[in-house]
Amino acid sequence: MTTEITTTHRSLTGLRTALHRLAQRSGVSAEERYRLTLSASRVAADELTAGRPVLLEADPPHQSGAEAGAAALTVRLVLPEAPAQPSAEGLEGLPLPAQRKPGPAVVWQLPAPADGTGTEEPGALELLEAELAEALARADALAEDHQRLTHELSETNSGVLALYIQLEERDEQLRQAHGRMLRQLEDALRPPPVRVAGLEMAVHYEPAEKDAPTGGDLYDWFVLPDGTVHITVVDALGHGLTSTRSALNVTHAVRTLALEGHALESIVARTDEVLATFDHELMATVQLVRIDPGSGELVLANGSHPPAMLVREDGATSLLEARGRGVGFPLPGSEALLRDRLDSGDLLVLYTDGLTESRRDPREGEVRLARAAQRVRHRPIEGIPAAIAEEVRSVVLHSDDTVALTVRRIAPEPGQERG
Structure with missing residues (x-):
């Protein structure tokens, strides 16, 4: 398999810009572009902060073969000077799941979109706006989930509090009944004074x-x-x-x-x-x-x-x-x-x-x-x-x-x- 695109990057800004344009040209949706860019940035952050370069390799979606047909875009992030190879544990929790390949490479494979690849070459600002809109939509969804969970937790807490109050009332009723029973027992055991x-x-x-x-x-x-x-x-x-x-x-x-x-x-x-x-x-x-x-x-x-x-x-x-x-x-x-x-x-x-x-x-x-x-x-x-x-x-x-x-x-x- 021949790698058709290879670029070297020494900053997060350059890496992100290249990923934005590469994913857009391959017809990757704004949500997937956002997740890919965020995931690659997390993997490369330590290397770029330390001044070591990273390589971005891509197999465009137009190449033939079974492997190519399985994905619209295959992206490899190579860390040639990293002290240690990326571990599977280090890749857990990424917004877009990745695969660890032999050597210092991390691979993402993105599916082909249903409506084909994009035809226009948008500017960097448009790409960022689209991905920002997708990120905001995702944040709104998370906020709604959080609000829903908070409401459910509040209802659960209210139910627990109501149950606790019921148990307290029941416990007080039992104490009163216990006290009445004991007082009756005391009266039976201790006769009143003789008149x-x-x-x-x-x-x-x-x-x-x-x-x-x-x-x-x-x-x-x-x-x-x-x-x-x-x-x-x-x-x-x-x-x-x-x-x-x-x-x-x-x-x-x-x-x-x-x-x-x-x-x-x-x-x-x-x-x-x-x-x-x-x-x-x-x-x-x-x-x-x-x-x-x-x-x-x-x-x-x-x-x-x-x-x-x-x-x-x-x-x-x-x-x-x-x-x-x-x-x-x-x-x-x-x-x-x-x-x-x-x-x-x-x-x-x-x-x-x-x-x-x-x-x-x-x-x-x-x-x-x-x-x-x-x-x-x-x-x-x-x-x-x-x-x-x-x-x-x-x-x-x-x-x-x-x-x-x-x-x-x-x-x-x-x-x-x-x-």
């Missing part, structure tokens, strides 16, 4: 974790057939539903034994015997209290539980420490009962260790508890347990479930019967 003439009662419960408002700290209170009020406070080992189940087992067993008439001093030991057969890992501290609303007589039995605090109407405080070991402990049971008396205005505070051990020093917690109970003892009973807990737990270093339960003896109103 009996001569006594006021209130309770405050605070979970260790806000998102898991059940734990092993439970209480129970009810009236025995003889009119005595029975109170149980339980702290089962652990947190969450497992400890809740253990604490429920204890409170149910204690209620059953108490209503069956078992002596108060025997109930902790009997509870351990009943539960040991099916809950081998159960460990729980227990405090049992009996109060006669008429006389104010107070009896306590204990099983490893923190002592109750008695706050007299004049502000004097004392700890009611009854000895004993809890359910699941070695040698469980109450060693002896502790007896005292509630006079009018006296306040009894029962609690779990989460109240006084928030600073890991039970003695400090007991001092803070006494001071808090003294300050709030004359408030309405409904707010006393929460006020005590807020003051005692102002600094929490060790988070734990907490129960604070208060009972105050009052003079019964005229005509009020013992319940």
Whole structure:
């Protein structure tokens, strides 16, 4: 195959001008001329910038043969002094794809136009204007594509945002439903105060974790057939539903034994015997209290539980420490009962260790508890347990479930019967 055109170029301007005219005379469309010129300029730029010449070779479209018939114009760009031959990787991404031939040559083959070759010889300005128009048309098309993609992305983002909002709303609905379910569970686990003439009662419960408002700290209170009020406070080992189940087992067993008439001093030991057969890992501290609303007589039995605090109407405080070991402990049971008396205005505070051990020093917690109970003892009973807990737990270093339960003896109103 004979090369009919060969020119040497030392500047990009000269190379581009030669390509413009060569492609126009061969009938190459303005778009293809633009792509060819841009591609060749990229390949030759480094050589020309370095001062090394490049050769432009072309096989016109009029030559015969199978190879010639396959293309309107074959263009070779030769880099004779290039330090390295053009690589296939270096030719990727060109506006007009090229072929790498053996030696320092890059080849483009352009197809013949449908309407034949051009007949007029336009000036350089006309060639540039035609190619510029083609470039602008291409830029407009790219701009339209970009605008379309931007619109689609905006719609996608709007859809994602709407989905995110829906998920947030759904999540909030689930949280509210979860909260209602847990509050219902709490109400089922924590009975309301007993209403009996001569006594006021209130309770405050605070979970260790806000998102898991059940734990092993439970209480129970009810009236025995003889009119005595029975109170149980339980702290089962652990947190969450497992400890809740253990604490429920204890409170149910204690209620059953108490209503069956078992002596108060025997109930902790009997509870351990009943539960040991099916809950081998159960460990729980227990405090049992009996109060006669008429006389104010107070009896306590204990099983490893923190002592109750008695706050007299004049502000004097004392700890009611009854000895004993809890359910699941070695040698469980109450060693002896502790007896005292509630006079009018006296306040009894029962609690779990989460109240006084928030600073890991039970003695400090007991001092803070006494001071808090003294300050709030004359408030309405409904707010006393929460006020005590807020003051005692102002600094929490060790988070734990907490129960604070208060009972105050009052003079019964005229005509009020013992319940």
